[in-house]
Amino acid sequence: MDVKALQQRLDYLLGPVLSARRGTEALAQAIAALEEQQQAFVLHWIEVIDRSNYELAYQFAAAAPAALQRLDETAARTWLLDALDRYDREGLHSGTRALQDHAAYTGIADHAQAASFEQHANVLRLFVCGLAGRPLQLESAAVTCTDTDTLYLPSRITVMPSAAENFNIYKVLATLLWAQNRFGSHRSDLAAACAAYPDPQYATALLMHLETLRLTPRIAAALPGIARQLVAWQNGATDARCAPLAQPEATVEHSLALLADLYGRYEPPPQPWRIMLHTEARSRRDARVQRERGELAALLAQLLEGQQQQGGGDDDAAGRFSIDSSTAADGSAEYTLKLDGRPLEAPRAVAERIESLLQDLGEIPDDYLLNEGEDADKTGDDESSLTVGEASAGNPPFHYDEWDCRRRHYRRHWCTLREVELKPGDSSFIDATLARYRPQVQQLKRSFEALRGEDRRLRRQHHGDDIDFDAVIDARIGLRNGVEMPERLFTRRHKAERDLAALFMVDMSGSTKGWINEAEREALVMLCEALEVLGDRYAIYGFSGVTRQRCEIYPVKRFDQPYDAAVRGRIAGITPRDYTRMGAAIRHLSTVLSAVEARTRLLVTLSDGKPDDYSDHYRGEYGIEDTRQALLEAHHAGVRPFCITIDHQARDYLPHLYGPARWTLVDQVEKLPLKVAEIYLALSS
């Protein structure tokens, strides 16, 4: 394309963010200088980004020519997708900055060799969980540090020539940050200590080097493999002045003393990655210690009460807790909780608090174990704050990724979904439905009964627990007549177990208003009646919502709830709401379903049309592709999706979503109530 054609195209694509002072001429010239293929790449992505944000698309157009001169196509794609992710998560400013930072993607020739946080986060989380014995927060951030609650790791490491080595840096960084927490680096306010020096940056680098030297032998005791890497990082640079830090009794105070001593006289060797300090590390730690102290006191009071009740009026016991803690050879702390001098097995909740406090403090001061007297007020306060915290966490939001077919990539944590309680409706609806369909309900129950898993005695078996005398007599007769004797002479009890869990996902979008909604509710009533006979585990959830910020799921019947008046009320209370952003609903409900232990997990959707949502392009290809992706994810998680629809256009898109055989069309709405249970029966037998 020549400059003129390009400029026209750019004017069209970027129109909304152009102004008198901001034209496309320079952009067009720069892009025209690229090869044809690269031009196509840029124009394609401007179109795609346009749908998210015009300004971001403009910034991309501005940055692309320079970036494409340095980056090959895979690297450019990675750069772009990372920037879009940043935009989705943190907004325009962050996205723009990420677009300008294309230099970071040129470090290595082949981008398969980079390691990114996203890619390794799960493994690193498990790794750190194994080290710490409890899950720790891991996040990606610009500065590698820890605030003692969360380990912040770089979002991308490219300093080494291979992916494995780059991942190793992640592993070592995570271990070092864990070790800082584990071995008490943040018992002092290190950030403040460093800030007191004329050159805080140099002081931080030196202090982190000293701390690494101090932590290396501790890490070596448990993880020699990691320690070898740390030693390799020091590049053989050992200084006799640092030797005392390797002593097992060295603490962070020694490091600080050595920092004062060596400041200005020692250059720490260069590291593949620099660890920094979080200014709030100390205060976070103090806050946590305070909180856990309160929780521990409350738990110990409960424990004591329980013990005294068990002890049966052993009132003269002082009820004094103590802890014997010692440090094992490998540096891990061991402790025994004692009550009045007798060892006591700590319940899990208590043990967790004690271990956490031991990690923070190194020992548990005796006054932390007081359960009465001067600390009683505090105990009360903390206990109440604990319960309030739990209660307010009633309906926490869930975040789900969404598949963007234009980017061919997920948008991370794109949808916010909440479970919303349904108001019970008029229960006379249920009675009316049952009265109206009484004969059909009876028939359904009978056919469901036939499927019920019950013990049956199987006759003429090869082996079994008893003799089948009919078979023996037949065999004897045969034998007399010279016929070969059959070998199936036993009876066996056989239990046909239906190991099946089904979740029904009901469309509550505005388009179901009127008789579709009524048919859905009737169908659910009949289904529940029939399923109660069968004894399968089942749950019913409605779904609807407006935009990605407000996806909503309405639990009608959870797996662990019985089919009772409350459930019937909620079925009657199913009303048409807003739109159908199906991807998030499927992701949420297949997570719910995966948690149920069953051989077959069935996710049945009752729907009246295509996925759709308000304004943000969900309608059409985007929504269908996201739904398809969500269904594929469900399939990988061992959930078998099925769709019952009343949309006459379903043939156009349902085979693409569910496959050729995993959906069915009920062509008359009024048949829906009868059909749903029948379809379920056919599906599950």
Add this chain to the structure above:
Amino acid sequence: MTATLTPLHSKILPAEARIIEQQPYYQPLGDEVALFEAACANQLPVLLKGPTGCGKTRFIEYMAWRLKRPLITVACHDDLTAADLVGRYLITNNETTWIDGPLTRAVRAGALCYLDEIVEARRDTTVVIHPLADDRRMLPVEKRGELLQAPPEFALVLSYNPGYQSVLKDLKPSTRQRFVAIEFRYPEAATEETIIRSESGCDAATASALVRLAQLTRNLKGNGLDEGASTRLLVHAAKLIMRGVSPSSSCHGAIAEALSDDPEMLRTLDEFAASVF
């Protein structure tokens, strides 16, 4: 002309009960040996609780050797019925023949009868276990109309893994309250090292690295793993290492793949193995 029916022996052990002649290696973890002996002396049945691979079966073999009793082991599975334990009629030629099940044989012989993973068996097995496990110590052989009185030497031992969080696989209180329960845990680090060394013949450094690896995996219980690496898996890994396989391959094969199928978990476990050696 006679047709012979093959009696089905698939679930029935050979008639002679197993007598252990060589002392099995067993490292006591606490006072479980004394507790077991006292329970047997008082004719009380025993329930062994603990995660898989922590030495329950080895312990019972050791006790059988120590008490000089025959040992009959039944690995319970979800199709195991009371008839499988007690016995059944089989048809041979023109008559029916009674064949004792392993439990009946153990009662007759005054043996140790070890029902491994009892929660796997069908619920109807409780019918025969209950009267044997309380002070009646009777085994009703319903089909023959017999009531066998167990001799003092007979001992019933059940094992059970409380770690599986499935409601279907929980022992009913009416069953568990008949037993003296001995809890098995993973041994202390030093003991576990001793066990690994004597089972595999590996050196102290390898054993200690394996124990540290096990600790890391046990920390992941409930966070991606159902169970941490058991002592048995550590012994397997140590044996592979002793045959010249590299530690990382040994741990991958004997520990990581045995614990999980999840690719991310496998990678984490491999990273652990790379870090402890």
